[in-house]
Each structure stands twice: as structure tokens, then as C-alpha cells.
Amino acid sequence: MSLKQLGAKLYAKISAYKTAAWANNPVKSQEKTFAYLIAQAKKTKFGKDHDFDSIQHYKDFQQKIAITDYEGLRAYVDEAVAGKPDVLWPGKPLYFAKTSGTTSGAKYIPLTKDSMPNHINAARNAILSYIAETGNASFVDGKMIFLQGSPELEQKNGIHFGRLSGIVAHFIPAYLQANRMPSWETNCIPDWNQKINKIVEETEVENMTLISGIPSWVQTYFEILVNKHQKPVGEIFPNFSLFIYGGVNYEPYRSKFEKLVGKKIDSIELYPASEGFFAYQDQQDVRGMLLLLNAGIFYEFIKADEFFEDNPKVYTIADVEIDVNYVMIISTNAGLWRYNVGDTIMFTDTKPYRVVVSGRIKHFTSAFGEHVIAKEVEQAIQEASQKHEAEISEFTVAPQVEPTQGLPYHEWFIEFQKEPQHMQAFIDSLDQSVQDQNSYYKDLITGNILRKLVITKVEKDGFQKFMKARGKLGGQNKIPRLSNDRKIADQLEEFSLKST
Structure with missing residues (x-):
């Protein structure tokens, strides 16, 4: 066993201990997060406009702030984009993650000095959780590929703008840089077809052990490799042992992936978004991802079938039920307040709290009243x-x-x-x-x-x-x-x- 593997296993044990501490105290973790968010944002424009000084309890919070979406916060976001400090969160955002809104056009989601570490730490802890559970750390000695957007960023008013995956690329820990693929130059190629073929060229001769990305795009990468070498990915990369994915449900792709790879491999599901890193898979044989309750995000939930009613009931983590479809509402240390992410989730467990993403509240078919999700x-x-x-x-x-x-x-x-x-x-x-x-x-x-x-x-x-x-x-x-x-x-x- 290499020193790197030994170090990873030790680090994983420490991380697992820290995770258990908050996961076993979910309500207290959320109460602590709520108090922190209110205290930090009192002097912001949003905090003053909504009288944060007088918020003593969660009910005060509910009464003073309406549930909203990007359009509801757009006026504040526009001020922050223009470079004004202390609008939604103290200071200026470090970054704005640019996303494609379905109704709002381009959206700019703030990432702050307080929220940015949550994105990095959650991805790291997901891997450490896997190591702690399985004891497998062999992949740390090989090359790791992260299929992601370009890390090239724009700058305006002293703030950087880019895709979330490109922003995160700037925060890869130093101990992973030597193992990380593809090269920076390849990652910056704007044309996807050119980029994916260059990634194949760079990685096909390497000892690839970990591969990460949205399943549909990783599938394209695998298909090019298989067609080029006329053998499964598992033979091209015999030490490939871990696939990390997020963004979509993996199950429709699983059988195809196993055929392309030629063997079954372990996988870790992540639930990242520009608005926050919400959950990750912490157990290989348990359904659902661990909801991150201590990562600067306060969660509220509305039953999906009641969401479009007037004044639907809102639930906190203490009141949710298993196998109920909820719309997830967040307040964060990036300055999003009672913000409808647009996702629907279901709890699979409450000890600890684990979720699956069931869909999008705007992505459904109900032209005839059926509301298929x-x-x-x-x-x-x-x-x-x-x-x-x-x-x-x-x-x-x-x-x-x-x-x-x-x-x-x-x-x-x-x-x-x-x-x-x-x-x-x-x-x-x-x-x-x-x-x-x-x-x-x-x-x-x-x-x-x-x-x-x-x-x-x-x-x-x-x-x-x-x-x-x-x-x-x-x-x-x-x-x-x-x-x-x-x-x-x-x-x-x-x-x-x-x-x-």
C-alpha cells in the first residue's frame, strides 16, 4: 500500500467521524445553520429590507420573507453583478456561476467566500466517505478525469464569471493536481467534439482509475474509446474502479455503461448545483444521498402536489416524511433566501437524512392533469x-x-x-x-x-x-x-x- 493510500484512509476516518457528528444531530445542525445565516446577513441590503434584526425564530423568518425564485431575487442579484457589496451576503461574491435559465435567460448565481468551500469540501468528503466505507483507496495512485466545462472565466466589476464546473476546476487540491486529467489546455477547448477527442487522446495511454462527469457525456467518451480500441473501457483502463456522477439519474445508463466498461464498478452519486452542493452518496448499498445539513444551507420543503396551491404548508427537516415528493427551498451563505431551486426530492431515510432527486417542478408532463414526473x-x-x-x-x-x-x-x-x-x-x-x-x-x-x-x-x-x-x-x-x-x-x- 502506497503512502498516498495510507494517508487517504486516515483522512477518510477523520472525515467520517466529523460527518457522523452532525448527521446524528440533524435538527440541531439546521438550527445552528439558520441562526448563523440570519446573524451574518443582518447588515446586508436584503437583511435590512426584510428586517432581519427582528427575526428571533423560524416563524418570524417565514412571515418576513416570501418563497421566491431567481426572478424574485433578480433585482438584488443585478446589484451584486454590478459590483455593489453587501447586497445579499456580506461583501462581494467571489464568483457568479452562469447558468441557462428556462424562463429567465442567463442566470447569475452568487458564490461567496463562505459558500465556495462547501462545494469543494462536499466533493472531497464524498470520496472520503467511499474510502471509509469500502477501504478502497487504490484509485488515488492513478489518474483521475473530470469531464467538465471550461475553466476560463470572465471578469467584470472585480468578480469572476463562469460555469460552476469551470470555477470548481480552480480549486482542485494540490495533492490531486498531478493526477488530474485532462490538461488545462484541453479543458479550455470550447468545441465539445474537439475537446472530447482530445481528452481521449490524452487519457488513453494513462492509468485511469477514477472517472467523473454527467453520465451522458461520459458515455460519449467511453464510446469513442471503445470504437477506437475495439475493446471495453475496463481493458483499456484495467485499474478503473470508481465512477462519480451527478446531474441526472444514472439508472437509465447503468446497463449501457456496464457493457461499455465490461465489468461492474463502484459509483458515487453527487447532488451539486450552482446554488449549493446539497448531498452525496455515503453508502454503496443504501438508496439515497446524505443531505448536507451543516454546509451553510437551511432547507425547507413543500409537498410537490401542493406547491401550486395558495399558501401551501412548508416543512423543515424535523417534519418531513419518507417517500413524499417535495419541492426543495433553500437559504444559503451565498445569499439565496427562501429560494426555489426547482428540484423535487424524496427522502429515502431520516436516520440519517438521505434523498433522491425525483425531478424538476418545472419539468413534468401534465397537459391533461396527470402530472407525470x-x-x-x-x-x-x-x-x-x-x-x-x-x-x-x-x-x-x-x-x-x-x-x-x-x-x-x-x-x-x-x-x-x-x-x-x-x-x-x-x-x-x-x-x-x-x-x-x-x-x-x-x-x-x-x-x-x-x-x-x-x-x-x-x-x-x-x-x-x-x-x-x-x-x-x-x-x-x-x-x-x-x-x-x-x-x-x-x-x-x-x-x-x-x-x-
């Missing part, structure tokens, strides 16, 4: 693919409200890596799974309001071509699993084959 379509496609031995590269779902003939339906755009032998049986299984999970959808089918779903096959690499046409190829960009309109569906028609 991402969790339901992902589970359906996973079950149908396993049953019918199909392999899926990518998919998305949209409603077809005005078909040229027959009843309306849900249209599934699917790019198959391997088609099922019997397509109609696959469709039946897929539709039945959604019905089993969603009683509203079932009622619409049985009541002849909707007909069973329709599959539109997307050509090979069609989703990549679609993303490239929209200027969103690579990096942290990903396809929404569902839409409530046909904006994406209509654009995908260009890359589609035929309906089934």
Missing part, C-alpha cells in the same frame, strides 16, 4: 429496458395534445443503442409502468382520454446533434426528461426517424 418515466424506461433487453442512449417525453388522428398521447423520443426485439411489447411495458406509478395517468388511459404512449425513434447521436444545434453540447448541459409543451419535441423532429 421524472422519477416515474425514468423508472418506467429502466424496467422496460431490462425486461425487453433494450439499451437506451437518451430520451425525453412531451405531450401530443392535437394529434392528426385518434386520441392525444404522451410522445417518447428515444435514441436506442439497442432496440427491443418486440417494440409493441416494449411500449406496453413502458406504458403500464407509468400507469402503475401514476394513478392520474392510468385514469386517463382507462377513461379513453389518452391513448397509450407513442415512441418516436431518434437517429443515432440525434440528441447530441440537437444539443449542438442549441449551443448546449457538452459540459453540464443535459436533456430534460419531461416537458409540458412541445418546444423540445418540435425541434427534435429534425433528428427523428419514425413514430411507433
Whole structure:
């Protein structure tokens, strides 16, 4: 065992002890975080506007600050972007993470000197948690690749702007720099296709042991390697033992990945976002990710099926239930206050608190009142693919409200890596799974309001071509699993084959 492995194992034990200390005291951890946030922000413009001086209890906080989204905070963010200090959080932000908003255009999410360490520490602790649980630290001696956005940043008013993954690239610990791939120059290549091929060129001769990135983009990397070498990734990189991912559900990709790699490998799921690093997988054989309750983020939750009601009930960590779909609301040491991230989550455990991401509150299909969410379509496609031995590269779902003939339906755009032998049986299984999970959808089918779903096959690499046409190829960009309109569906028609 190398000295680096020995050091990693010791560090992992210390980290696991510290994690247990707050995870075993969840309510106290959140109360402490809440008090810290209020105390720090009293003298900011937002704190003065909302009378933080008089906030003594959580109920005061609820009464003085409305739940909001980016548009609700835009006036404050615009002031901070212009370089004004003490707007949402003391001082100026260190960075603004630029994201693509679905309704707001470009969004600028502040990252402060207090919030930035949480992003770095959480990613580190996820790896240390894995080492502490499994005892496997062999990967620290090899090369590690992080498929991410360009680390090149813009500067304006003394503040740097860029993609979150590019910003984080500036904080890779010194002890990992020698192992980190790809090179800085390659990471800065703006064209995704050129960049991914250069990454292959740089890494194919290295001892790659850890690979990280959004599954859809890592899949592209793997496919290029396999096609070039005509053997699985596990043979090209025999010491590859750990895959780290986030951003989307891995399950629809798992069987394809295992085929590309040629063996099963351990994986760690992360839940990072520009607004905060919320959770990471802390146990290999337990469902859900550990919600980070001591990382400068105060959490509130609203049941998803009540979210659009007037004055829905808001829950804190002490009151949530397992297997209920919640919209997550955050207040953070980056200066986001009662901010709707847009994600829906479900708790899988409360000892400690673990979550899975079930979808986006804006990404659903409910053109007929069915409110089908991402969790339901992902589970359906996973079950149908396993049953019918199909392999899926990518998919998305949209409603077809005005078909040229027959009843309306849900249209599934699917790019198959391997088609099922019997397509109609696959469709039946897929539709039945959604019905089993969603009683509203079932009622619409049985009541002849909707007909069973329709599959539109997307050509090979069609989703990549679609993303490239929209200027969103690579990096942290990903396809929404569902839409409530046909904006994406209509654009995908260009890359589609035929309906089934």
C-alpha cells in the first residue's frame, strides 16, 4: 500500500467521524445553520429590507420573507453583478456561476467566500466517505478525469464569471493536481467534439482509475474509446474502479455503461448545483444521498402536489416524511433566501437524512392533469429496458395534445443503442409502468382520454446533434426528461426517424 493510500484512509476516518457528528444531530445542525445565516446577513441590503434584526425564530423568518425564485431575487442579484457589496451576503461574491435559465435567460448565481468551500469540501468528503466505507483507496495512485466545462472565466466589476464546473476546476487540491486529467489546455477547448477527442487522446495511454462527469457525456467518451480500441473501457483502463456522477439519474445508463466498461464498478452519486452542493452518496448499498445539513444551507420543503396551491404548508427537516415528493427551498451563505431551486426530492431515510432527486417542478408532463414526473418515466424506461433487453442512449417525453388522428398521447423520443426485439411489447411495458406509478395517468388511459404512449425513434447521436444545434453540447448541459409543451419535441423532429 502506497503512502498516498495510507494517508487517504486516515483522512477518510477523520472525515467520517466529523460527518457522523452532525448527521446524528440533524435538527440541531439546521438550527445552528439558520441562526448563523440570519446573524451574518443582518447588515446586508436584503437583511435590512426584510428586517432581519427582528427575526428571533423560524416563524418570524417565514412571515418576513416570501418563497421566491431567481426572478424574485433578480433585482438584488443585478446589484451584486454590478459590483455593489453587501447586497445579499456580506461583501462581494467571489464568483457568479452562469447558468441557462428556462424562463429567465442567463442566470447569475452568487458564490461567496463562505459558500465556495462547501462545494469543494462536499466533493472531497464524498470520496472520503467511499474510502471509509469500502477501504478502497487504490484509485488515488492513478489518474483521475473530470469531464467538465471550461475553466476560463470572465471578469467584470472585480468578480469572476463562469460555469460552476469551470470555477470548481480552480480549486482542485494540490495533492490531486498531478493526477488530474485532462490538461488545462484541453479543458479550455470550447468545441465539445474537439475537446472530447482530445481528452481521449490524452487519457488513453494513462492509468485511469477514477472517472467523473454527467453520465451522458461520459458515455460519449467511453464510446469513442471503445470504437477506437475495439475493446471495453475496463481493458483499456484495467485499474478503473470508481465512477462519480451527478446531474441526472444514472439508472437509465447503468446497463449501457456496464457493457461499455465490461465489468461492474463502484459509483458515487453527487447532488451539486450552482446554488449549493446539497448531498452525496455515503453508502454503496443504501438508496439515497446524505443531505448536507451543516454546509451553510437551511432547507425547507413543500409537498410537490401542493406547491401550486395558495399558501401551501412548508416543512423543515424535523417534519418531513419518507417517500413524499417535495419541492426543495433553500437559504444559503451565498445569499439565496427562501429560494426555489426547482428540484423535487424524496427522502429515502431520516436516520440519517438521505434523498433522491425525483425531478424538476418545472419539468413534468401534465397537459391533461396527470402530472407525470421524472422519477416515474425514468423508472418506467429502466424496467422496460431490462425486461425487453433494450439499451437506451437518451430520451425525453412531451405531450401530443392535437394529434392528426385518434386520441392525444404522451410522445417518447428515444435514441436506442439497442432496440427491443418486440417494440409493441416494449411500449406496453413502458406504458403500464407509468400507469402503475401514476394513478392520474392510468385514469386517463382507462377513461379513453389518452391513448397509450407513442415512441418516436431518434437517429443515432440525434440528441447530441440537437444539443449542438442549441449551443448546449457538452459540459453540464443535459436533456430534460419531461416537458409540458412541445418546444423540445418540435425541434427534435429534425433528428427523428419514425413514430411507433
